[in-house]
Amino acid sequence: MSVSTPMLVTFVVYILGMVLIGFIAWRSTKSFDDYILGGRSLGSVVTALSAGASDMSGWLLMGLPGAIFLSGISESWIAIGLIIGAWLNWRIVAGRLRVQTEHHDNALTLPDFFSSRFEDNSKLLRVISAVVILIFFTIYCASGVVAGARLFESTFGMDYQTALWAGAAATILYTLVGGFLAVSWTDTVQASLMIFALILTPIIVIVAVGGLDDSLAVIRAKSLENLDMLKGLNFVAVISLLGWGLGYFGQPHILARFMAADSHHTIRSARRIGMIWMILCLGGAVAVGFFGIAYFENHPDQAAGVSQNGERIFIELARILFNPWIAGILLSAILAAVMSTLSCQLLVCSSALTEDLYKGFLRKNASQKELVWVGRLMVLVIALIAIALAANPENRVLGLVSYAWAGFGAAFGPVVLFGVCWKRMTRNGALAGMVIGALTVLLWKDYGYAELYEIIPGFAFASIAIVVFSLLGRGPSEAAQQRFAAAEAQYHSK
Template sequence: MTTNTPMLVTFSIYIFGMILIGLMAYRATNNFDDYILGGRSLGSVVTALSAGASDMSGWLLMGLPGAIFMHGISESWIAIGLIIGAYLNWRLVAGRLRVHTEANNNALTLPDYFTSRFADKSKVLRIISAVVILIFFTIYCASGIVAGARLFESIFDMSYQSALWVGAAATIAYTLIGGFLAVSWTDTVQATLIIFALLLTPVIVILSVGGIDASVMVIEAKNPANIDMFNGLNLVAIISLLGWGLGYFGQPHILARFMAADTHHTIRSARRISMTWMILCLAGTVAIGFFGIAYFEDHPELAGNVSHNGERIFIELAKLLFNPWVAGVVLSAILAAVMSSLSCQLLVCSSAITEDLYKAFFRKTASQKELVWVGRCMVLLVSLIAIALAADPNNRVLGLVSYAWAGFGAAFGPVVLISVVWPRMTRNGALIGMIVGAMTVIIWKHFGWLGLYEIIPGFFLASLSIVVVSLMGTEPCKKITARFHKAEVEFKTV
């Protein structure tokens, strides 16, 4: 038996279990509503853990610890920004969006919600938002496939191209089969596995180096800047890292979890569960990258792989510090993070094509069975495009995620947030805001002005555009305003 055999067995059992859940969800999927939102039947625990797992993709166990390992604790400003942004998203958007989407013709997708919320008979909002989803989510999906490929490449000594297909296959399989219920149920299992790995691994790393004090001394001796929260950062850089939190307001795969809760009352307990899970996971991933510096400083002969690519820090620590069987379980957490996010993203892309383009413009009378099967075909199509984008072995997970995250945060974040709190917002305000947000991200990313993360100018300019254009236009009709206030009253009902 080779050293890889235990991990191969563990991974196989894990993947088989996920596909089995997909088959169970297949039996519970009766129509397109079930396939896209699970019939709005998720309880607080599944809502919370599914929202968390779908958010924390491969960057949680590869991109972020890799950044901290290479540049020190100053990179943890991202984690602080994410915690603040996620909390505000749960508080300001989650419950309201659940109520408003149901009040607006039981909208199943964000484009569907925008169209109904602003009574957009031209359907231009639907088209623009669906296009934004397809562009940025295809990039996002590519980041997940890259993370999965890195995992299989590192563990099983596969070529990058082979690992690309193996890593994507299992996720595609259970998303294709079971739809939203499969994705949500597997997310719950995956979230449990992720937090187990992220709490156990840093403890073992610290013990192997001789404790926290000894570890910090080694890290400081290597480079005092590693323990400086402000190392190499000016105000613009800190704002850029904290700005990641703005992205939460516009992430369709996370917002879909809010829309799928059984009632808006579920959101309160789901928020507490999700935020606790998130804080513990981010603390664990920061600790892995930080204390990993001490471990490889003590064992420089083992640092070859991480010196070449810091994003392998978690993988290498798990392989070196754990029994192969335990390592297989721990490393399955990376696969869990990749699969949970990738499956959600594939499903949102599928719904955008099926519900917002195919049904809206080509087959208005399509049966529920037809829509489900078109949705499955679209999952496959988007997967193949994402695999093609991920084919470059020089791709980095965090770089791909940051671009897609900014695109959604700026294009959809202000539109979603303002639409659930301000009845005066108009169709034209939403449209201009969406376009300004998306274009600002694309242009700012290309020119890199001021070194400022593109989500910040994108979010600000989109918000400003929404308010100015809405105030310049005529007020929404009484029907739209009445529907808004009715939803708001329901939201405030205890």
């Protein structure tokens, strides 16, 4: 396959721009607090777009359009569930988590917050939550590496193994160098690129087919089932797809954006910006897959790429329908989605290893400079493990994401939700909820009712465990209740 020069130039310029931002952020990174949370300095626009970009990953431009292309509009239940879950997360958790982490020893990480919030002197909560982060995020990082490899493989004709390294290298570099500020600033650029691509592409696809009416007629003629929201779905399947929304309450890379906002007052405007961005992006992704059915039905001679792998639908449409310079920008949006999420995940894994394990157990008096450099080393280690996990070319992006998303949603979601809303919650409740949520996800696929997405029983069992174990034991100390009340008072202040 010949490599388009404009496309190659566009990619190189984009990647160099992201790395440059990383080196600019290097100059603003003075302490480990800066490296992990950017000194809690994010404004509403950066908070919103960074949360959105870190959330969506390569799944937005590959997994979701691919699912719609192969199965029809019925796969959009996932998008509906995500929009509901994200709004509830912004509305209920975001502001409260921002003030609660500040009142509980200025916690920099979720394990740090759990340990302080629930007065866990044994450090068991810190260790278990750090282990959960490392297990599920390493899988999640692997999904990002797979998506990047697919992009480089399709765009430049690389073999899969070379594409793995090409796709991951730039992300590793700017995360390694610039930390949280680099990740957040690049996320803002990347989110803007993603929304541009997802609004423009379906419009051009519809025009290429002959207009909206002609596009719908072609899709209807191919199969009426493509227009059926309940195609092949029973009640359990719909609930499973909607259940993806539960995952938001427990995603450390998204929750970190709330923790890094400059104040809880920023959250309200960030919520509006973030939800508008999300609705437009998800709508665009669904439209790419849906109207892509019509395009390739009319042009079967161009459908070889999508016949081989439906997740390449956006890539193929961009290559076929656009000038190479524009196609390069659009395909950079996939790289943006991959890089934005992968960088956040690498940073959260690094923080778990550095703040919660290295500093917590090995070097309690480590200097800020030492912690920053250990954090950078941990980014590299996790990245290399993720690349190794992604080495199988048969990996599918959506499958890897769904497993990791469920793991975090069930293990952390109820603990975070109850932790910021219920003052009576205790350390034993948090521990029981976390362990039962994680174990349910790990065991459900093999031993449970396989048709039900594992996040739903995991979230339900974890929530029950939190309530039962919190009420069975002695309640929180007076000091813990006072800290919680002070944080709530600040949250409700104007």
